[in-house]
Amino acid sequence: MVTIKIDGKEFQVDENKNLIDAVKEVGEDIPYFCYHPALKIVGMCRMCLIEIEGNPKIQAACNTPVKEGLSIITKSNRVKEAREGTMEFLLANHPLDCPVCDKAGECDLQDNSFSSGKGASRFEFPKRNVPQEQIGENLLINHNRCIVCYRCVRFEEEKVGESNLGLFERGYHSLIGLANNTLINHNYQGALSDICPTGALLNKKTLFKSRVWWYKTAKSICHGCSTGCNTETNVRDNRMYRYMTRENRELGMYFLCDKGRFDIDWLNENRLQTYQEKGIPTESTKVVPTIISKIKSANKIAIIGGAHESNENLSIILEESKKWKKTVITEARVDNSQYSAKQIDFLMTDDSHPNTKGAVDLGFVSTGKISDIVSEFNKGSIDLLFVIKESIPEGIQSGKGLVVVLQTNITASVKDADIAVPIKAFAEQSGSFTNKNGVKQDFEASMNPILGMPASSDFFRRLSLELSRKEEVLVGNN
Numbered sequence: 464m465v466t467i468k469i470d471g472k473e474f475q476v477d478e479n480k481n482l483i484d485a486v487k488e489v490g491e492d493i494p495y496f497c498y499h500p501a502l503k504i505v506g507m508c509r510m511c512l513i514e515i516e517g518n519p520k521i522q523a524a525c526n527t528p529v530k531e532g533l534s535i536i537t538k539s540n541r542v543k544e545a546r547e548g549t550m551e552f553l554l555a556n557h558p559l560d561c562p563v564c565d566k567a568g569e570c571d572l573q574d575n576s577f578s579s580g581k582g583a584s585r586f587e588f589p590k591r592n593v594p595q596e597q598i599g600e601n602l603l604i605n606h607n608r609c610i611v612c613y614r615c616v617r618f619e620e621e622k623v624g625e626s627n628l629g630l631f632e633r634g635y636h637s638l639i640g641l642a643n644n645t646l647i648n649h650n651y652q653g654a655l656s657d658i659c660p661t662g663a664l665l666n667k668k669t670l671f672k673s674r675v676w677w678y679k680t681a682k683s684i685c686h687g688c689s690t691g692c693n694t695e696t697n698v699r700d701n702r703m704y705r706y707m708t709r710e711n712r713e714l715g716m717y718f719l720c721d722k723g724r725f726d727i728d729w730l731n732e733n734r735l736q737t738y739q740e741k742g743i744p745t746e747s748t749k750v751v752p753t754i755i756s757k758i759k760s761a762n763k764i765a766i767i768g769g770a771h772e773s774n775e776n777l778s779i780i781l782e783e784s785k786k787w788k789k790t791v792i793t794e795a796r797v798d799n800s801q802y803s804a805k806q807i808d809f810l811m812t813d814d815s816h817p818n819t820k821g822a823v824d825l826g827f828v829s830t831g832k833i834s835d836i837v838s839e840f841n842k843g844s845i846d847l848l849f850v851i852k853e854s855i856p857e858g859i860q861s862g863k864g865l866v867v868v869l870q871t872n873i874t875a876s877v878k879d880a881d882i883a884v885p886i887k888a889f890a891e892q893s894g895s896f897t898n899k900n901g902v903k904q905d906f907e908a909s910m911n912p913i914l915g916m917p918a919s920s921d922f923f924r925r926l927s928l929e930l931s932r933k934e935e936v937l938v939g940n941n
C-alpha cells in the first residue's frame with residue numbers, strides 16, 4: 464500500500480492496481496471508455512484525463528503508475544474542460560437515437576455525457592451516416608455509434624486469440640470493421656457486445672427484446688460449464704431474457720462465453736410441469752406410493768446425476784437417502800469430462816456441469832463409474848434408479864427395475880422413464896455451485912416456479928417423510 468493524494472486528500476491505495484481502479488476503491492471516480500481491467504492499456508479515448516501535481520500537461524489516468532507521493536487532481540476546471548472537449552468530439556457524429564438503442568440505460572457514453580459533457584453540441588454539420596452491417600453470426604455493428612475505443616479489437620486479440628476486427632481509414636472516416644470477408648463465428652460474440660461501451664456492437668438474439676429498466680436482476684452463476692462464471696440474470700414477466708457478465712475482480716472474472724450466455728430458452732419453454740408415468744401425465748399421489756413401495760422392497764438403490772443441482776440440494780439428498788436404511792449408490796459423474804475437464808477456450812471447459820466439483824467434495828460419487836451402475840441395474844442388483852436432470856444412461860434395459868427421472872424439461876428420458884418428476888430449475892431457487900477450482904459461489908433465485916413445484920431435495924424429503932409415516936402406521940397397528 465502507498466499513500467497518494469486525490470484532490471488534496473490523502474488515501475491508502477494498492478500500488479499494484481491501475482490508478483482508475485485504485486481511485487474508485489476509495490470512493491472517487493474517473494470517467495473512461497477504452498480502459499478495461501482485463502485488457503492492456505492503450506490510452507485511446509482520452510476521457511480519463513487528470514492533472515498530476517508537478518506535471519504541466521494533462522495526463523491520461525489509465526497509464527499513470529500508482530506510486531508513493533503521487534498527487535492528482537480530478538475535478539479542476541482544467542480537467543473538466545478537457546473532458547468536455549473529449550465528449551464533444553466523441554458525440555460529434557454519434558446519432559441521437561438513445562430511445563431506440565438497446566444499450567440505453569446501461570451505456571457508458573450516456574453516463575459520461577451526463578456527468579462530464581457540456582449538454583449541447585457546437586457541431587452543426589450533417590452527421591456521418593454509415594450503414595449498419597452484420598459482422599458475426601450473432602453480431603451487428605452500428606458504425607455511427609462507435610467511438611473507436613478499440614476494446615473489441617483488443618479483446619479478440621488478447622483473450623480469444625483471433626484478429627477478426629481492425630481499425631480502418633483515418634480521422635473522420637475511421638471505423639471498426641472485419642479484417643476479411645468472413646463473419647465472426649467464435650464463442651464470444653456476446654462478450655464483444657458487452658465490452659462495447661456504447662450501442663455499436665449488438666447481439667441479434669437480444670435485439671429489441673426489452674428495455675433494461677424493465678428487468679428484475681439477480682446475482683447468479685453460469686450453468687454452462689464447470690468454470691462458474693459470475694452472471695446477472697435479467698428476468699421480465701417471469702421469463703429469462705438475458706445473462707449478463709457480473710465482474711468479479713478477485714477471481715479475475717470479467718467475461719461470459721456464448722454457450723452459457725444464450726443457453727436460456729430451456730428455462731422458459733418445454734418445461735416439465737406434471738408428474739408422468741410411462742410418458743402419460745399423472746398426479747404425485749399416484750406415483751409416489753409406487754416409489755415408496757419400491758424403496759421398501761429394494762436391496763440396492765442408485766442415484767445418478769445431480770451435478771446440475773446446487774450443493775445444498777445434493778447435501779439434503781444424501782442426508783435423506785441415508786434415512787432409508789438401504790444400500791444407496793450415488794454418482795454425479797455421468798460423463799468422462801467430469802473426471803478431468805479440459806479447457807476448450809480461455810473460459811469454457813468440456814464439462815457442461817456447473818457443480819461437478821461440489822458433488823465430488825460432498826461425496827456424491829461412487830467407487831466405480833456409471834457403466835458399473837448400468838451393469839448392476841441390468842443384472843437386477845439395483846432395483847431402483849433415480850436420474851437427476853440427466854439422460855437415462857445408454858444400455859439401461861427396460862423392465863429390469865424402476866427408473867425415476869427428475870427433470871426440469873420434457874425430454875426423451877422423461878418419456879422413456881417409468882416415472883418422471885418435475886423439479887425446479889436452478890434459477891428458481893437459491894444455492895451454490897462449486898467451480899472447477901474449488902471456489903464455492905452463491906446464486907440467487909431469479910424466477911418464480913409454478914405453485915407446488917418441488918426442488919430435487921424437496922422430493923427426496925417427501926419420500927423420507929412418506930416412509931416414516933408408513934413405519935409409524937405399522938408400529939401403531941402392532
